[in-house]
Amino acid sequence: MITLNNLTVRFGGVTALDAISAQFCQPISGIIGPNGAGKTTTMNAISGFLDYQGVINWNDETVDDLNPFKRTRWGLRRSFQKEQIADDLSVLDNLQAIADNLPLSRSEKRAEVEHAIESMSIAPLANRKAESLNAYEKRLADLGRCIIGNPKIIMLDEPCGGLQQEETDHLGELILKIPELTGANTLIIDHDVDLISRICTETLVLDFGKRIAFGETANVLADPKVKAAYLGVEEDAK
Amino acid sequence: MLALLVFIFIPVLAGGQWVKIFISTGCFILAAAGVAFMYARLGMVSLGQIALMGIGGWVMLRMNHAFDLPFEINLAVAGAVTLVFGWLLAMPALKMRGLYLALITLMAAGGLEVIFSTFRFPNGGEGFWGVMPSVADPFRRPTLASSDADYLRYIILAIVVGFLIIELHMRTAPGRAWAMIRRSEAAAYASGVNVVYYKAWAFGLAGFLAGISGGLLAGGLGLLDPATFRASESIMLFALMIVGGSRGWLGVLIAAALYRIVPALFNDWGIDADISLIIFGAALLHAIITAPNGLSGQLIDLFSKESKRT
Numbered sequence: 001m002i003t004l005n006n007l008t009v010r011f012g013g014v015t016a017l018d019a020i021s022a023q024f025c026q027p028i029s030g031i032i033g034p035n036g037a038g039k040t041t042t043m044n045a046i047s048g049f050l051d052y053q054g055v056i057n058w059n060d061e062t063v064d065d066l067n068p069f070k071r072t073r074w075g076l077r078r079s080f081q082k083e084q085i086a087d088d089l090s091v092l093d094n095l096q097a098i099a100d101n102l103p104l105s106r107s108e109k110r111a112e113v114e115h116a117i118e119s120m121s122i123a124p125l126a127n128r129k130a131e132s133l134n135a136y137e138k139r140l141a142d143l144g145r146c147i148i149g150n151p152k153i154i155m156l157d158e159p160c161g162g163l164q165q166e167e168t169d170h171l172g173e174l175i176l177k178i179p180e181l182t183g184a185n186t187l188i189i190d191h192d193v194d195l196i197s198r199i200c201t202e203t204l205v206l207d208f209g210k211r212i213a214f215g216e217t218a219n220v221l222a223d224p225k226v227k228a229a230y231l232g233v234e235e236d237a238k
Numbered sequence: 239m240l241a242l243l244v245f246i247f248i249p250v251l252a253g254g255q256w257v258k259i260f261i262s263t264g265c266f267i268l269a270a271a272g273v274a275f276m277y278a279r280l281g282m283v284s285l286g287q288i289a290l291m292g293i294g295g296w297v298m299l300r301m302n303h304a305f306d307l308p309f310e311i312n313l314a315v316a317g318a319v320t321l322v323f324g325w326l327l328a329m330p331a332l333k334m335r336g337l338y339l340a341l342i343t344l345m346a347a348g349g350l351e352v353i354f355s356t357f358r359f360p361n362g363g364e365g366f367w368g369v370m371p372s373v374a375d376p377f378r379r380p381t382l383a384s385s386d387a388d389y390l391r392y393i394i395l396a397i398v399v400g401f402l403i404i405e406l407h408m409r410t411a412p413g414r415a416w417a418m419i420r421r422s423e424a425a426a427y428a429s430g431v432n433v434v435y436y437k438a439w440a441f442g443l444a445g446f447l448a449g450i451s452g453g454l455l456a457g458g459l460g461l462l463d464p465a466t467f468r469a470s471e472s473i474m475l476f477a478l479m480i481v482g483g484s485r486g487w488l489g490v491l492i493a494a495a496l497y498r499i500v501p502a503l504f505n506d507w508g509i510d511a512d513i514s515l516i517i518f519g520a521a522l523l524h525a526i527i528t529a530p531n532g533l534s535g536q537l538i539d540l541f542s543k544e545s546k547r548t
Contacts, residue, residue: 047424047427047428048427049424049427068427068428069426069427069429069430069431069432069433070430072427072428072429072430073430077428078428079428080424080425080428084421084422084424084425084428085421085425086414086417086418086420086421086425087421088278088279088417088420088485089414089417093414093417094414096414097414097415097417097418097429097431098429098430100411100414100415100429100430101411101415101429101430101431101432102430145429
């Protein structure tokens with residue numbers, strides 16, 4: 001369970017996130033909203049990349065006192081809108097780069113990396129340099145990085161951005177497997193409402209840094225306020 | 239293999255003057271290797287490498303004239319002191335990257351240039367700075383390698399060890415952490431990389447290599463001239479490293495060869511050595527326009543194409 005309590009982020013005079021509170025109890029939850037709503041800012045705050053006010057908890061543990069790399073060591077994993085794997089390393093080394101920094105023994109690290117490669121079915125890619133991969137293969141490697149080392153929170157920022165429909169479908173299947181693979185709570189940002197409604201049980205909707213709806217995905221998507229924000233429909237024009 | 243061939247033949251074949259030139263080329267290969275891995279793996283531009291070499295050389299000479307310790311101990315001290323200076327240089331680098339970092343390292347090189355030319359290098363005189371006018375005390379080389387030819391072999395060995403150290407880093411956790419830092423700091427944090435620690439490590443390693451190369455250069459020449467360690471030389475070495483290519487040992491060899499051997503060849507042929515600057519400029523343009531991986535990248539491509547054809 002991920003709990004956000006009055007999460008507030010300000011950039012100078014702009015309030016990018018305004019006292020967001022939410023309890024993500026489901027294994028996979030979504031965050032949606034129009035451009036500039038504060039979705040990525042929420043993830044950056046949870047990653048510790050930004051100064052914020054408020055409290056972020058996972059079950060009974062609080063992460064607020066940890067700096068970004070210690071959060072990763074604690075069990076936070078994330079991917080970015082643009083995949084962030086190192087081009088001049090092989091896929092295997094990209095996975096190993098996370099395992100290196102975790103408090104595990106050498107053999108446990110190797111086992112974690114192998115487990116991730118197997119789960120993503122990317123064994124044929126393992127020894128290829130990342131620069132030779134296509135967008136979809138890079139996304140698979142990126143997702144593989146996220147499941148290494150018994151993570152507690154996994155955040156995926158537009159995991160299917162720029163992919164074709166069948167690739168999105170397959171990646172969606174893999175994301176659905178994350179809870180049984182790792183037992184982590186997963187948060188997903190995406191613009192693809194079909195994808196969100198297929199894989200996320202709960203969804204938080206943001207607009208202009210404010211929470212406008214939170215709850216079961218189907219209910220949330222049917223909410224007139226969400227439709228107004230998301231589809232640009234005036235709320236009172238029914 | 240190549241190193242072994244070079245190890246056996248070059249010192250024998252090369253005549254007196256050329257052995258000296260190869261010795262100093264060898265020292266700059268080691269220093270260039272430090273800049274190259276920083277640039278290729280971390281994407282960091284350090285323009286202070288030759289100034290750091292000067293520190294290594296200074297410490298080496300100071301140790302040599304003050305104490306009666308073996309060469310290797312002096313060399314280790316020179317490497318260690320320069321490593322610490324590398325860390326000092328890393329302090330501003332922890333917050334900066336790109337152009338600003340390059341400028342900071344260049345400023346440091348400029349400061350060291352002033353210090354070197356004011357106080358000069360120790361040559362056996364009294365006091366902390368240890369400079370005496372005109373004559374210089376002799377410099378003790380390693381007992382195994384007191385002749386020029388043997389000393390060149392000693393340096394080739396040092397280069398091989400230096401390359402192996404870098405390669406070892408590349409294949410283990412630091413190399414992977416550096417690659418993540420190069421990708422972006424966010425990517426590094428998301429991989430659990432302690433960015434400050436690994437950046438400092440990289441600067442320390444580059445500083446260590448510079449210190450060792452400076453110490454070896456001091457051993458090769460017996461005394462050092464402040465003009466060798468001007469800030470502009472660091473820029474030149476960096477530019478030639480771009481020409482040679484920063485990924486891998488071949489590019490570093492090409493860079494140091496251009497830096498030291500080309501001007502010496504011109505001298506030999508009775509051409510003004512400054513002409514080499516024009517060639518370097520043309521080579522840099524060539525590399526930037528057509529060869530993102532430098533001349534070494536082009537050579538490797540050429541060979542792999544040829545071997546496919548046959």
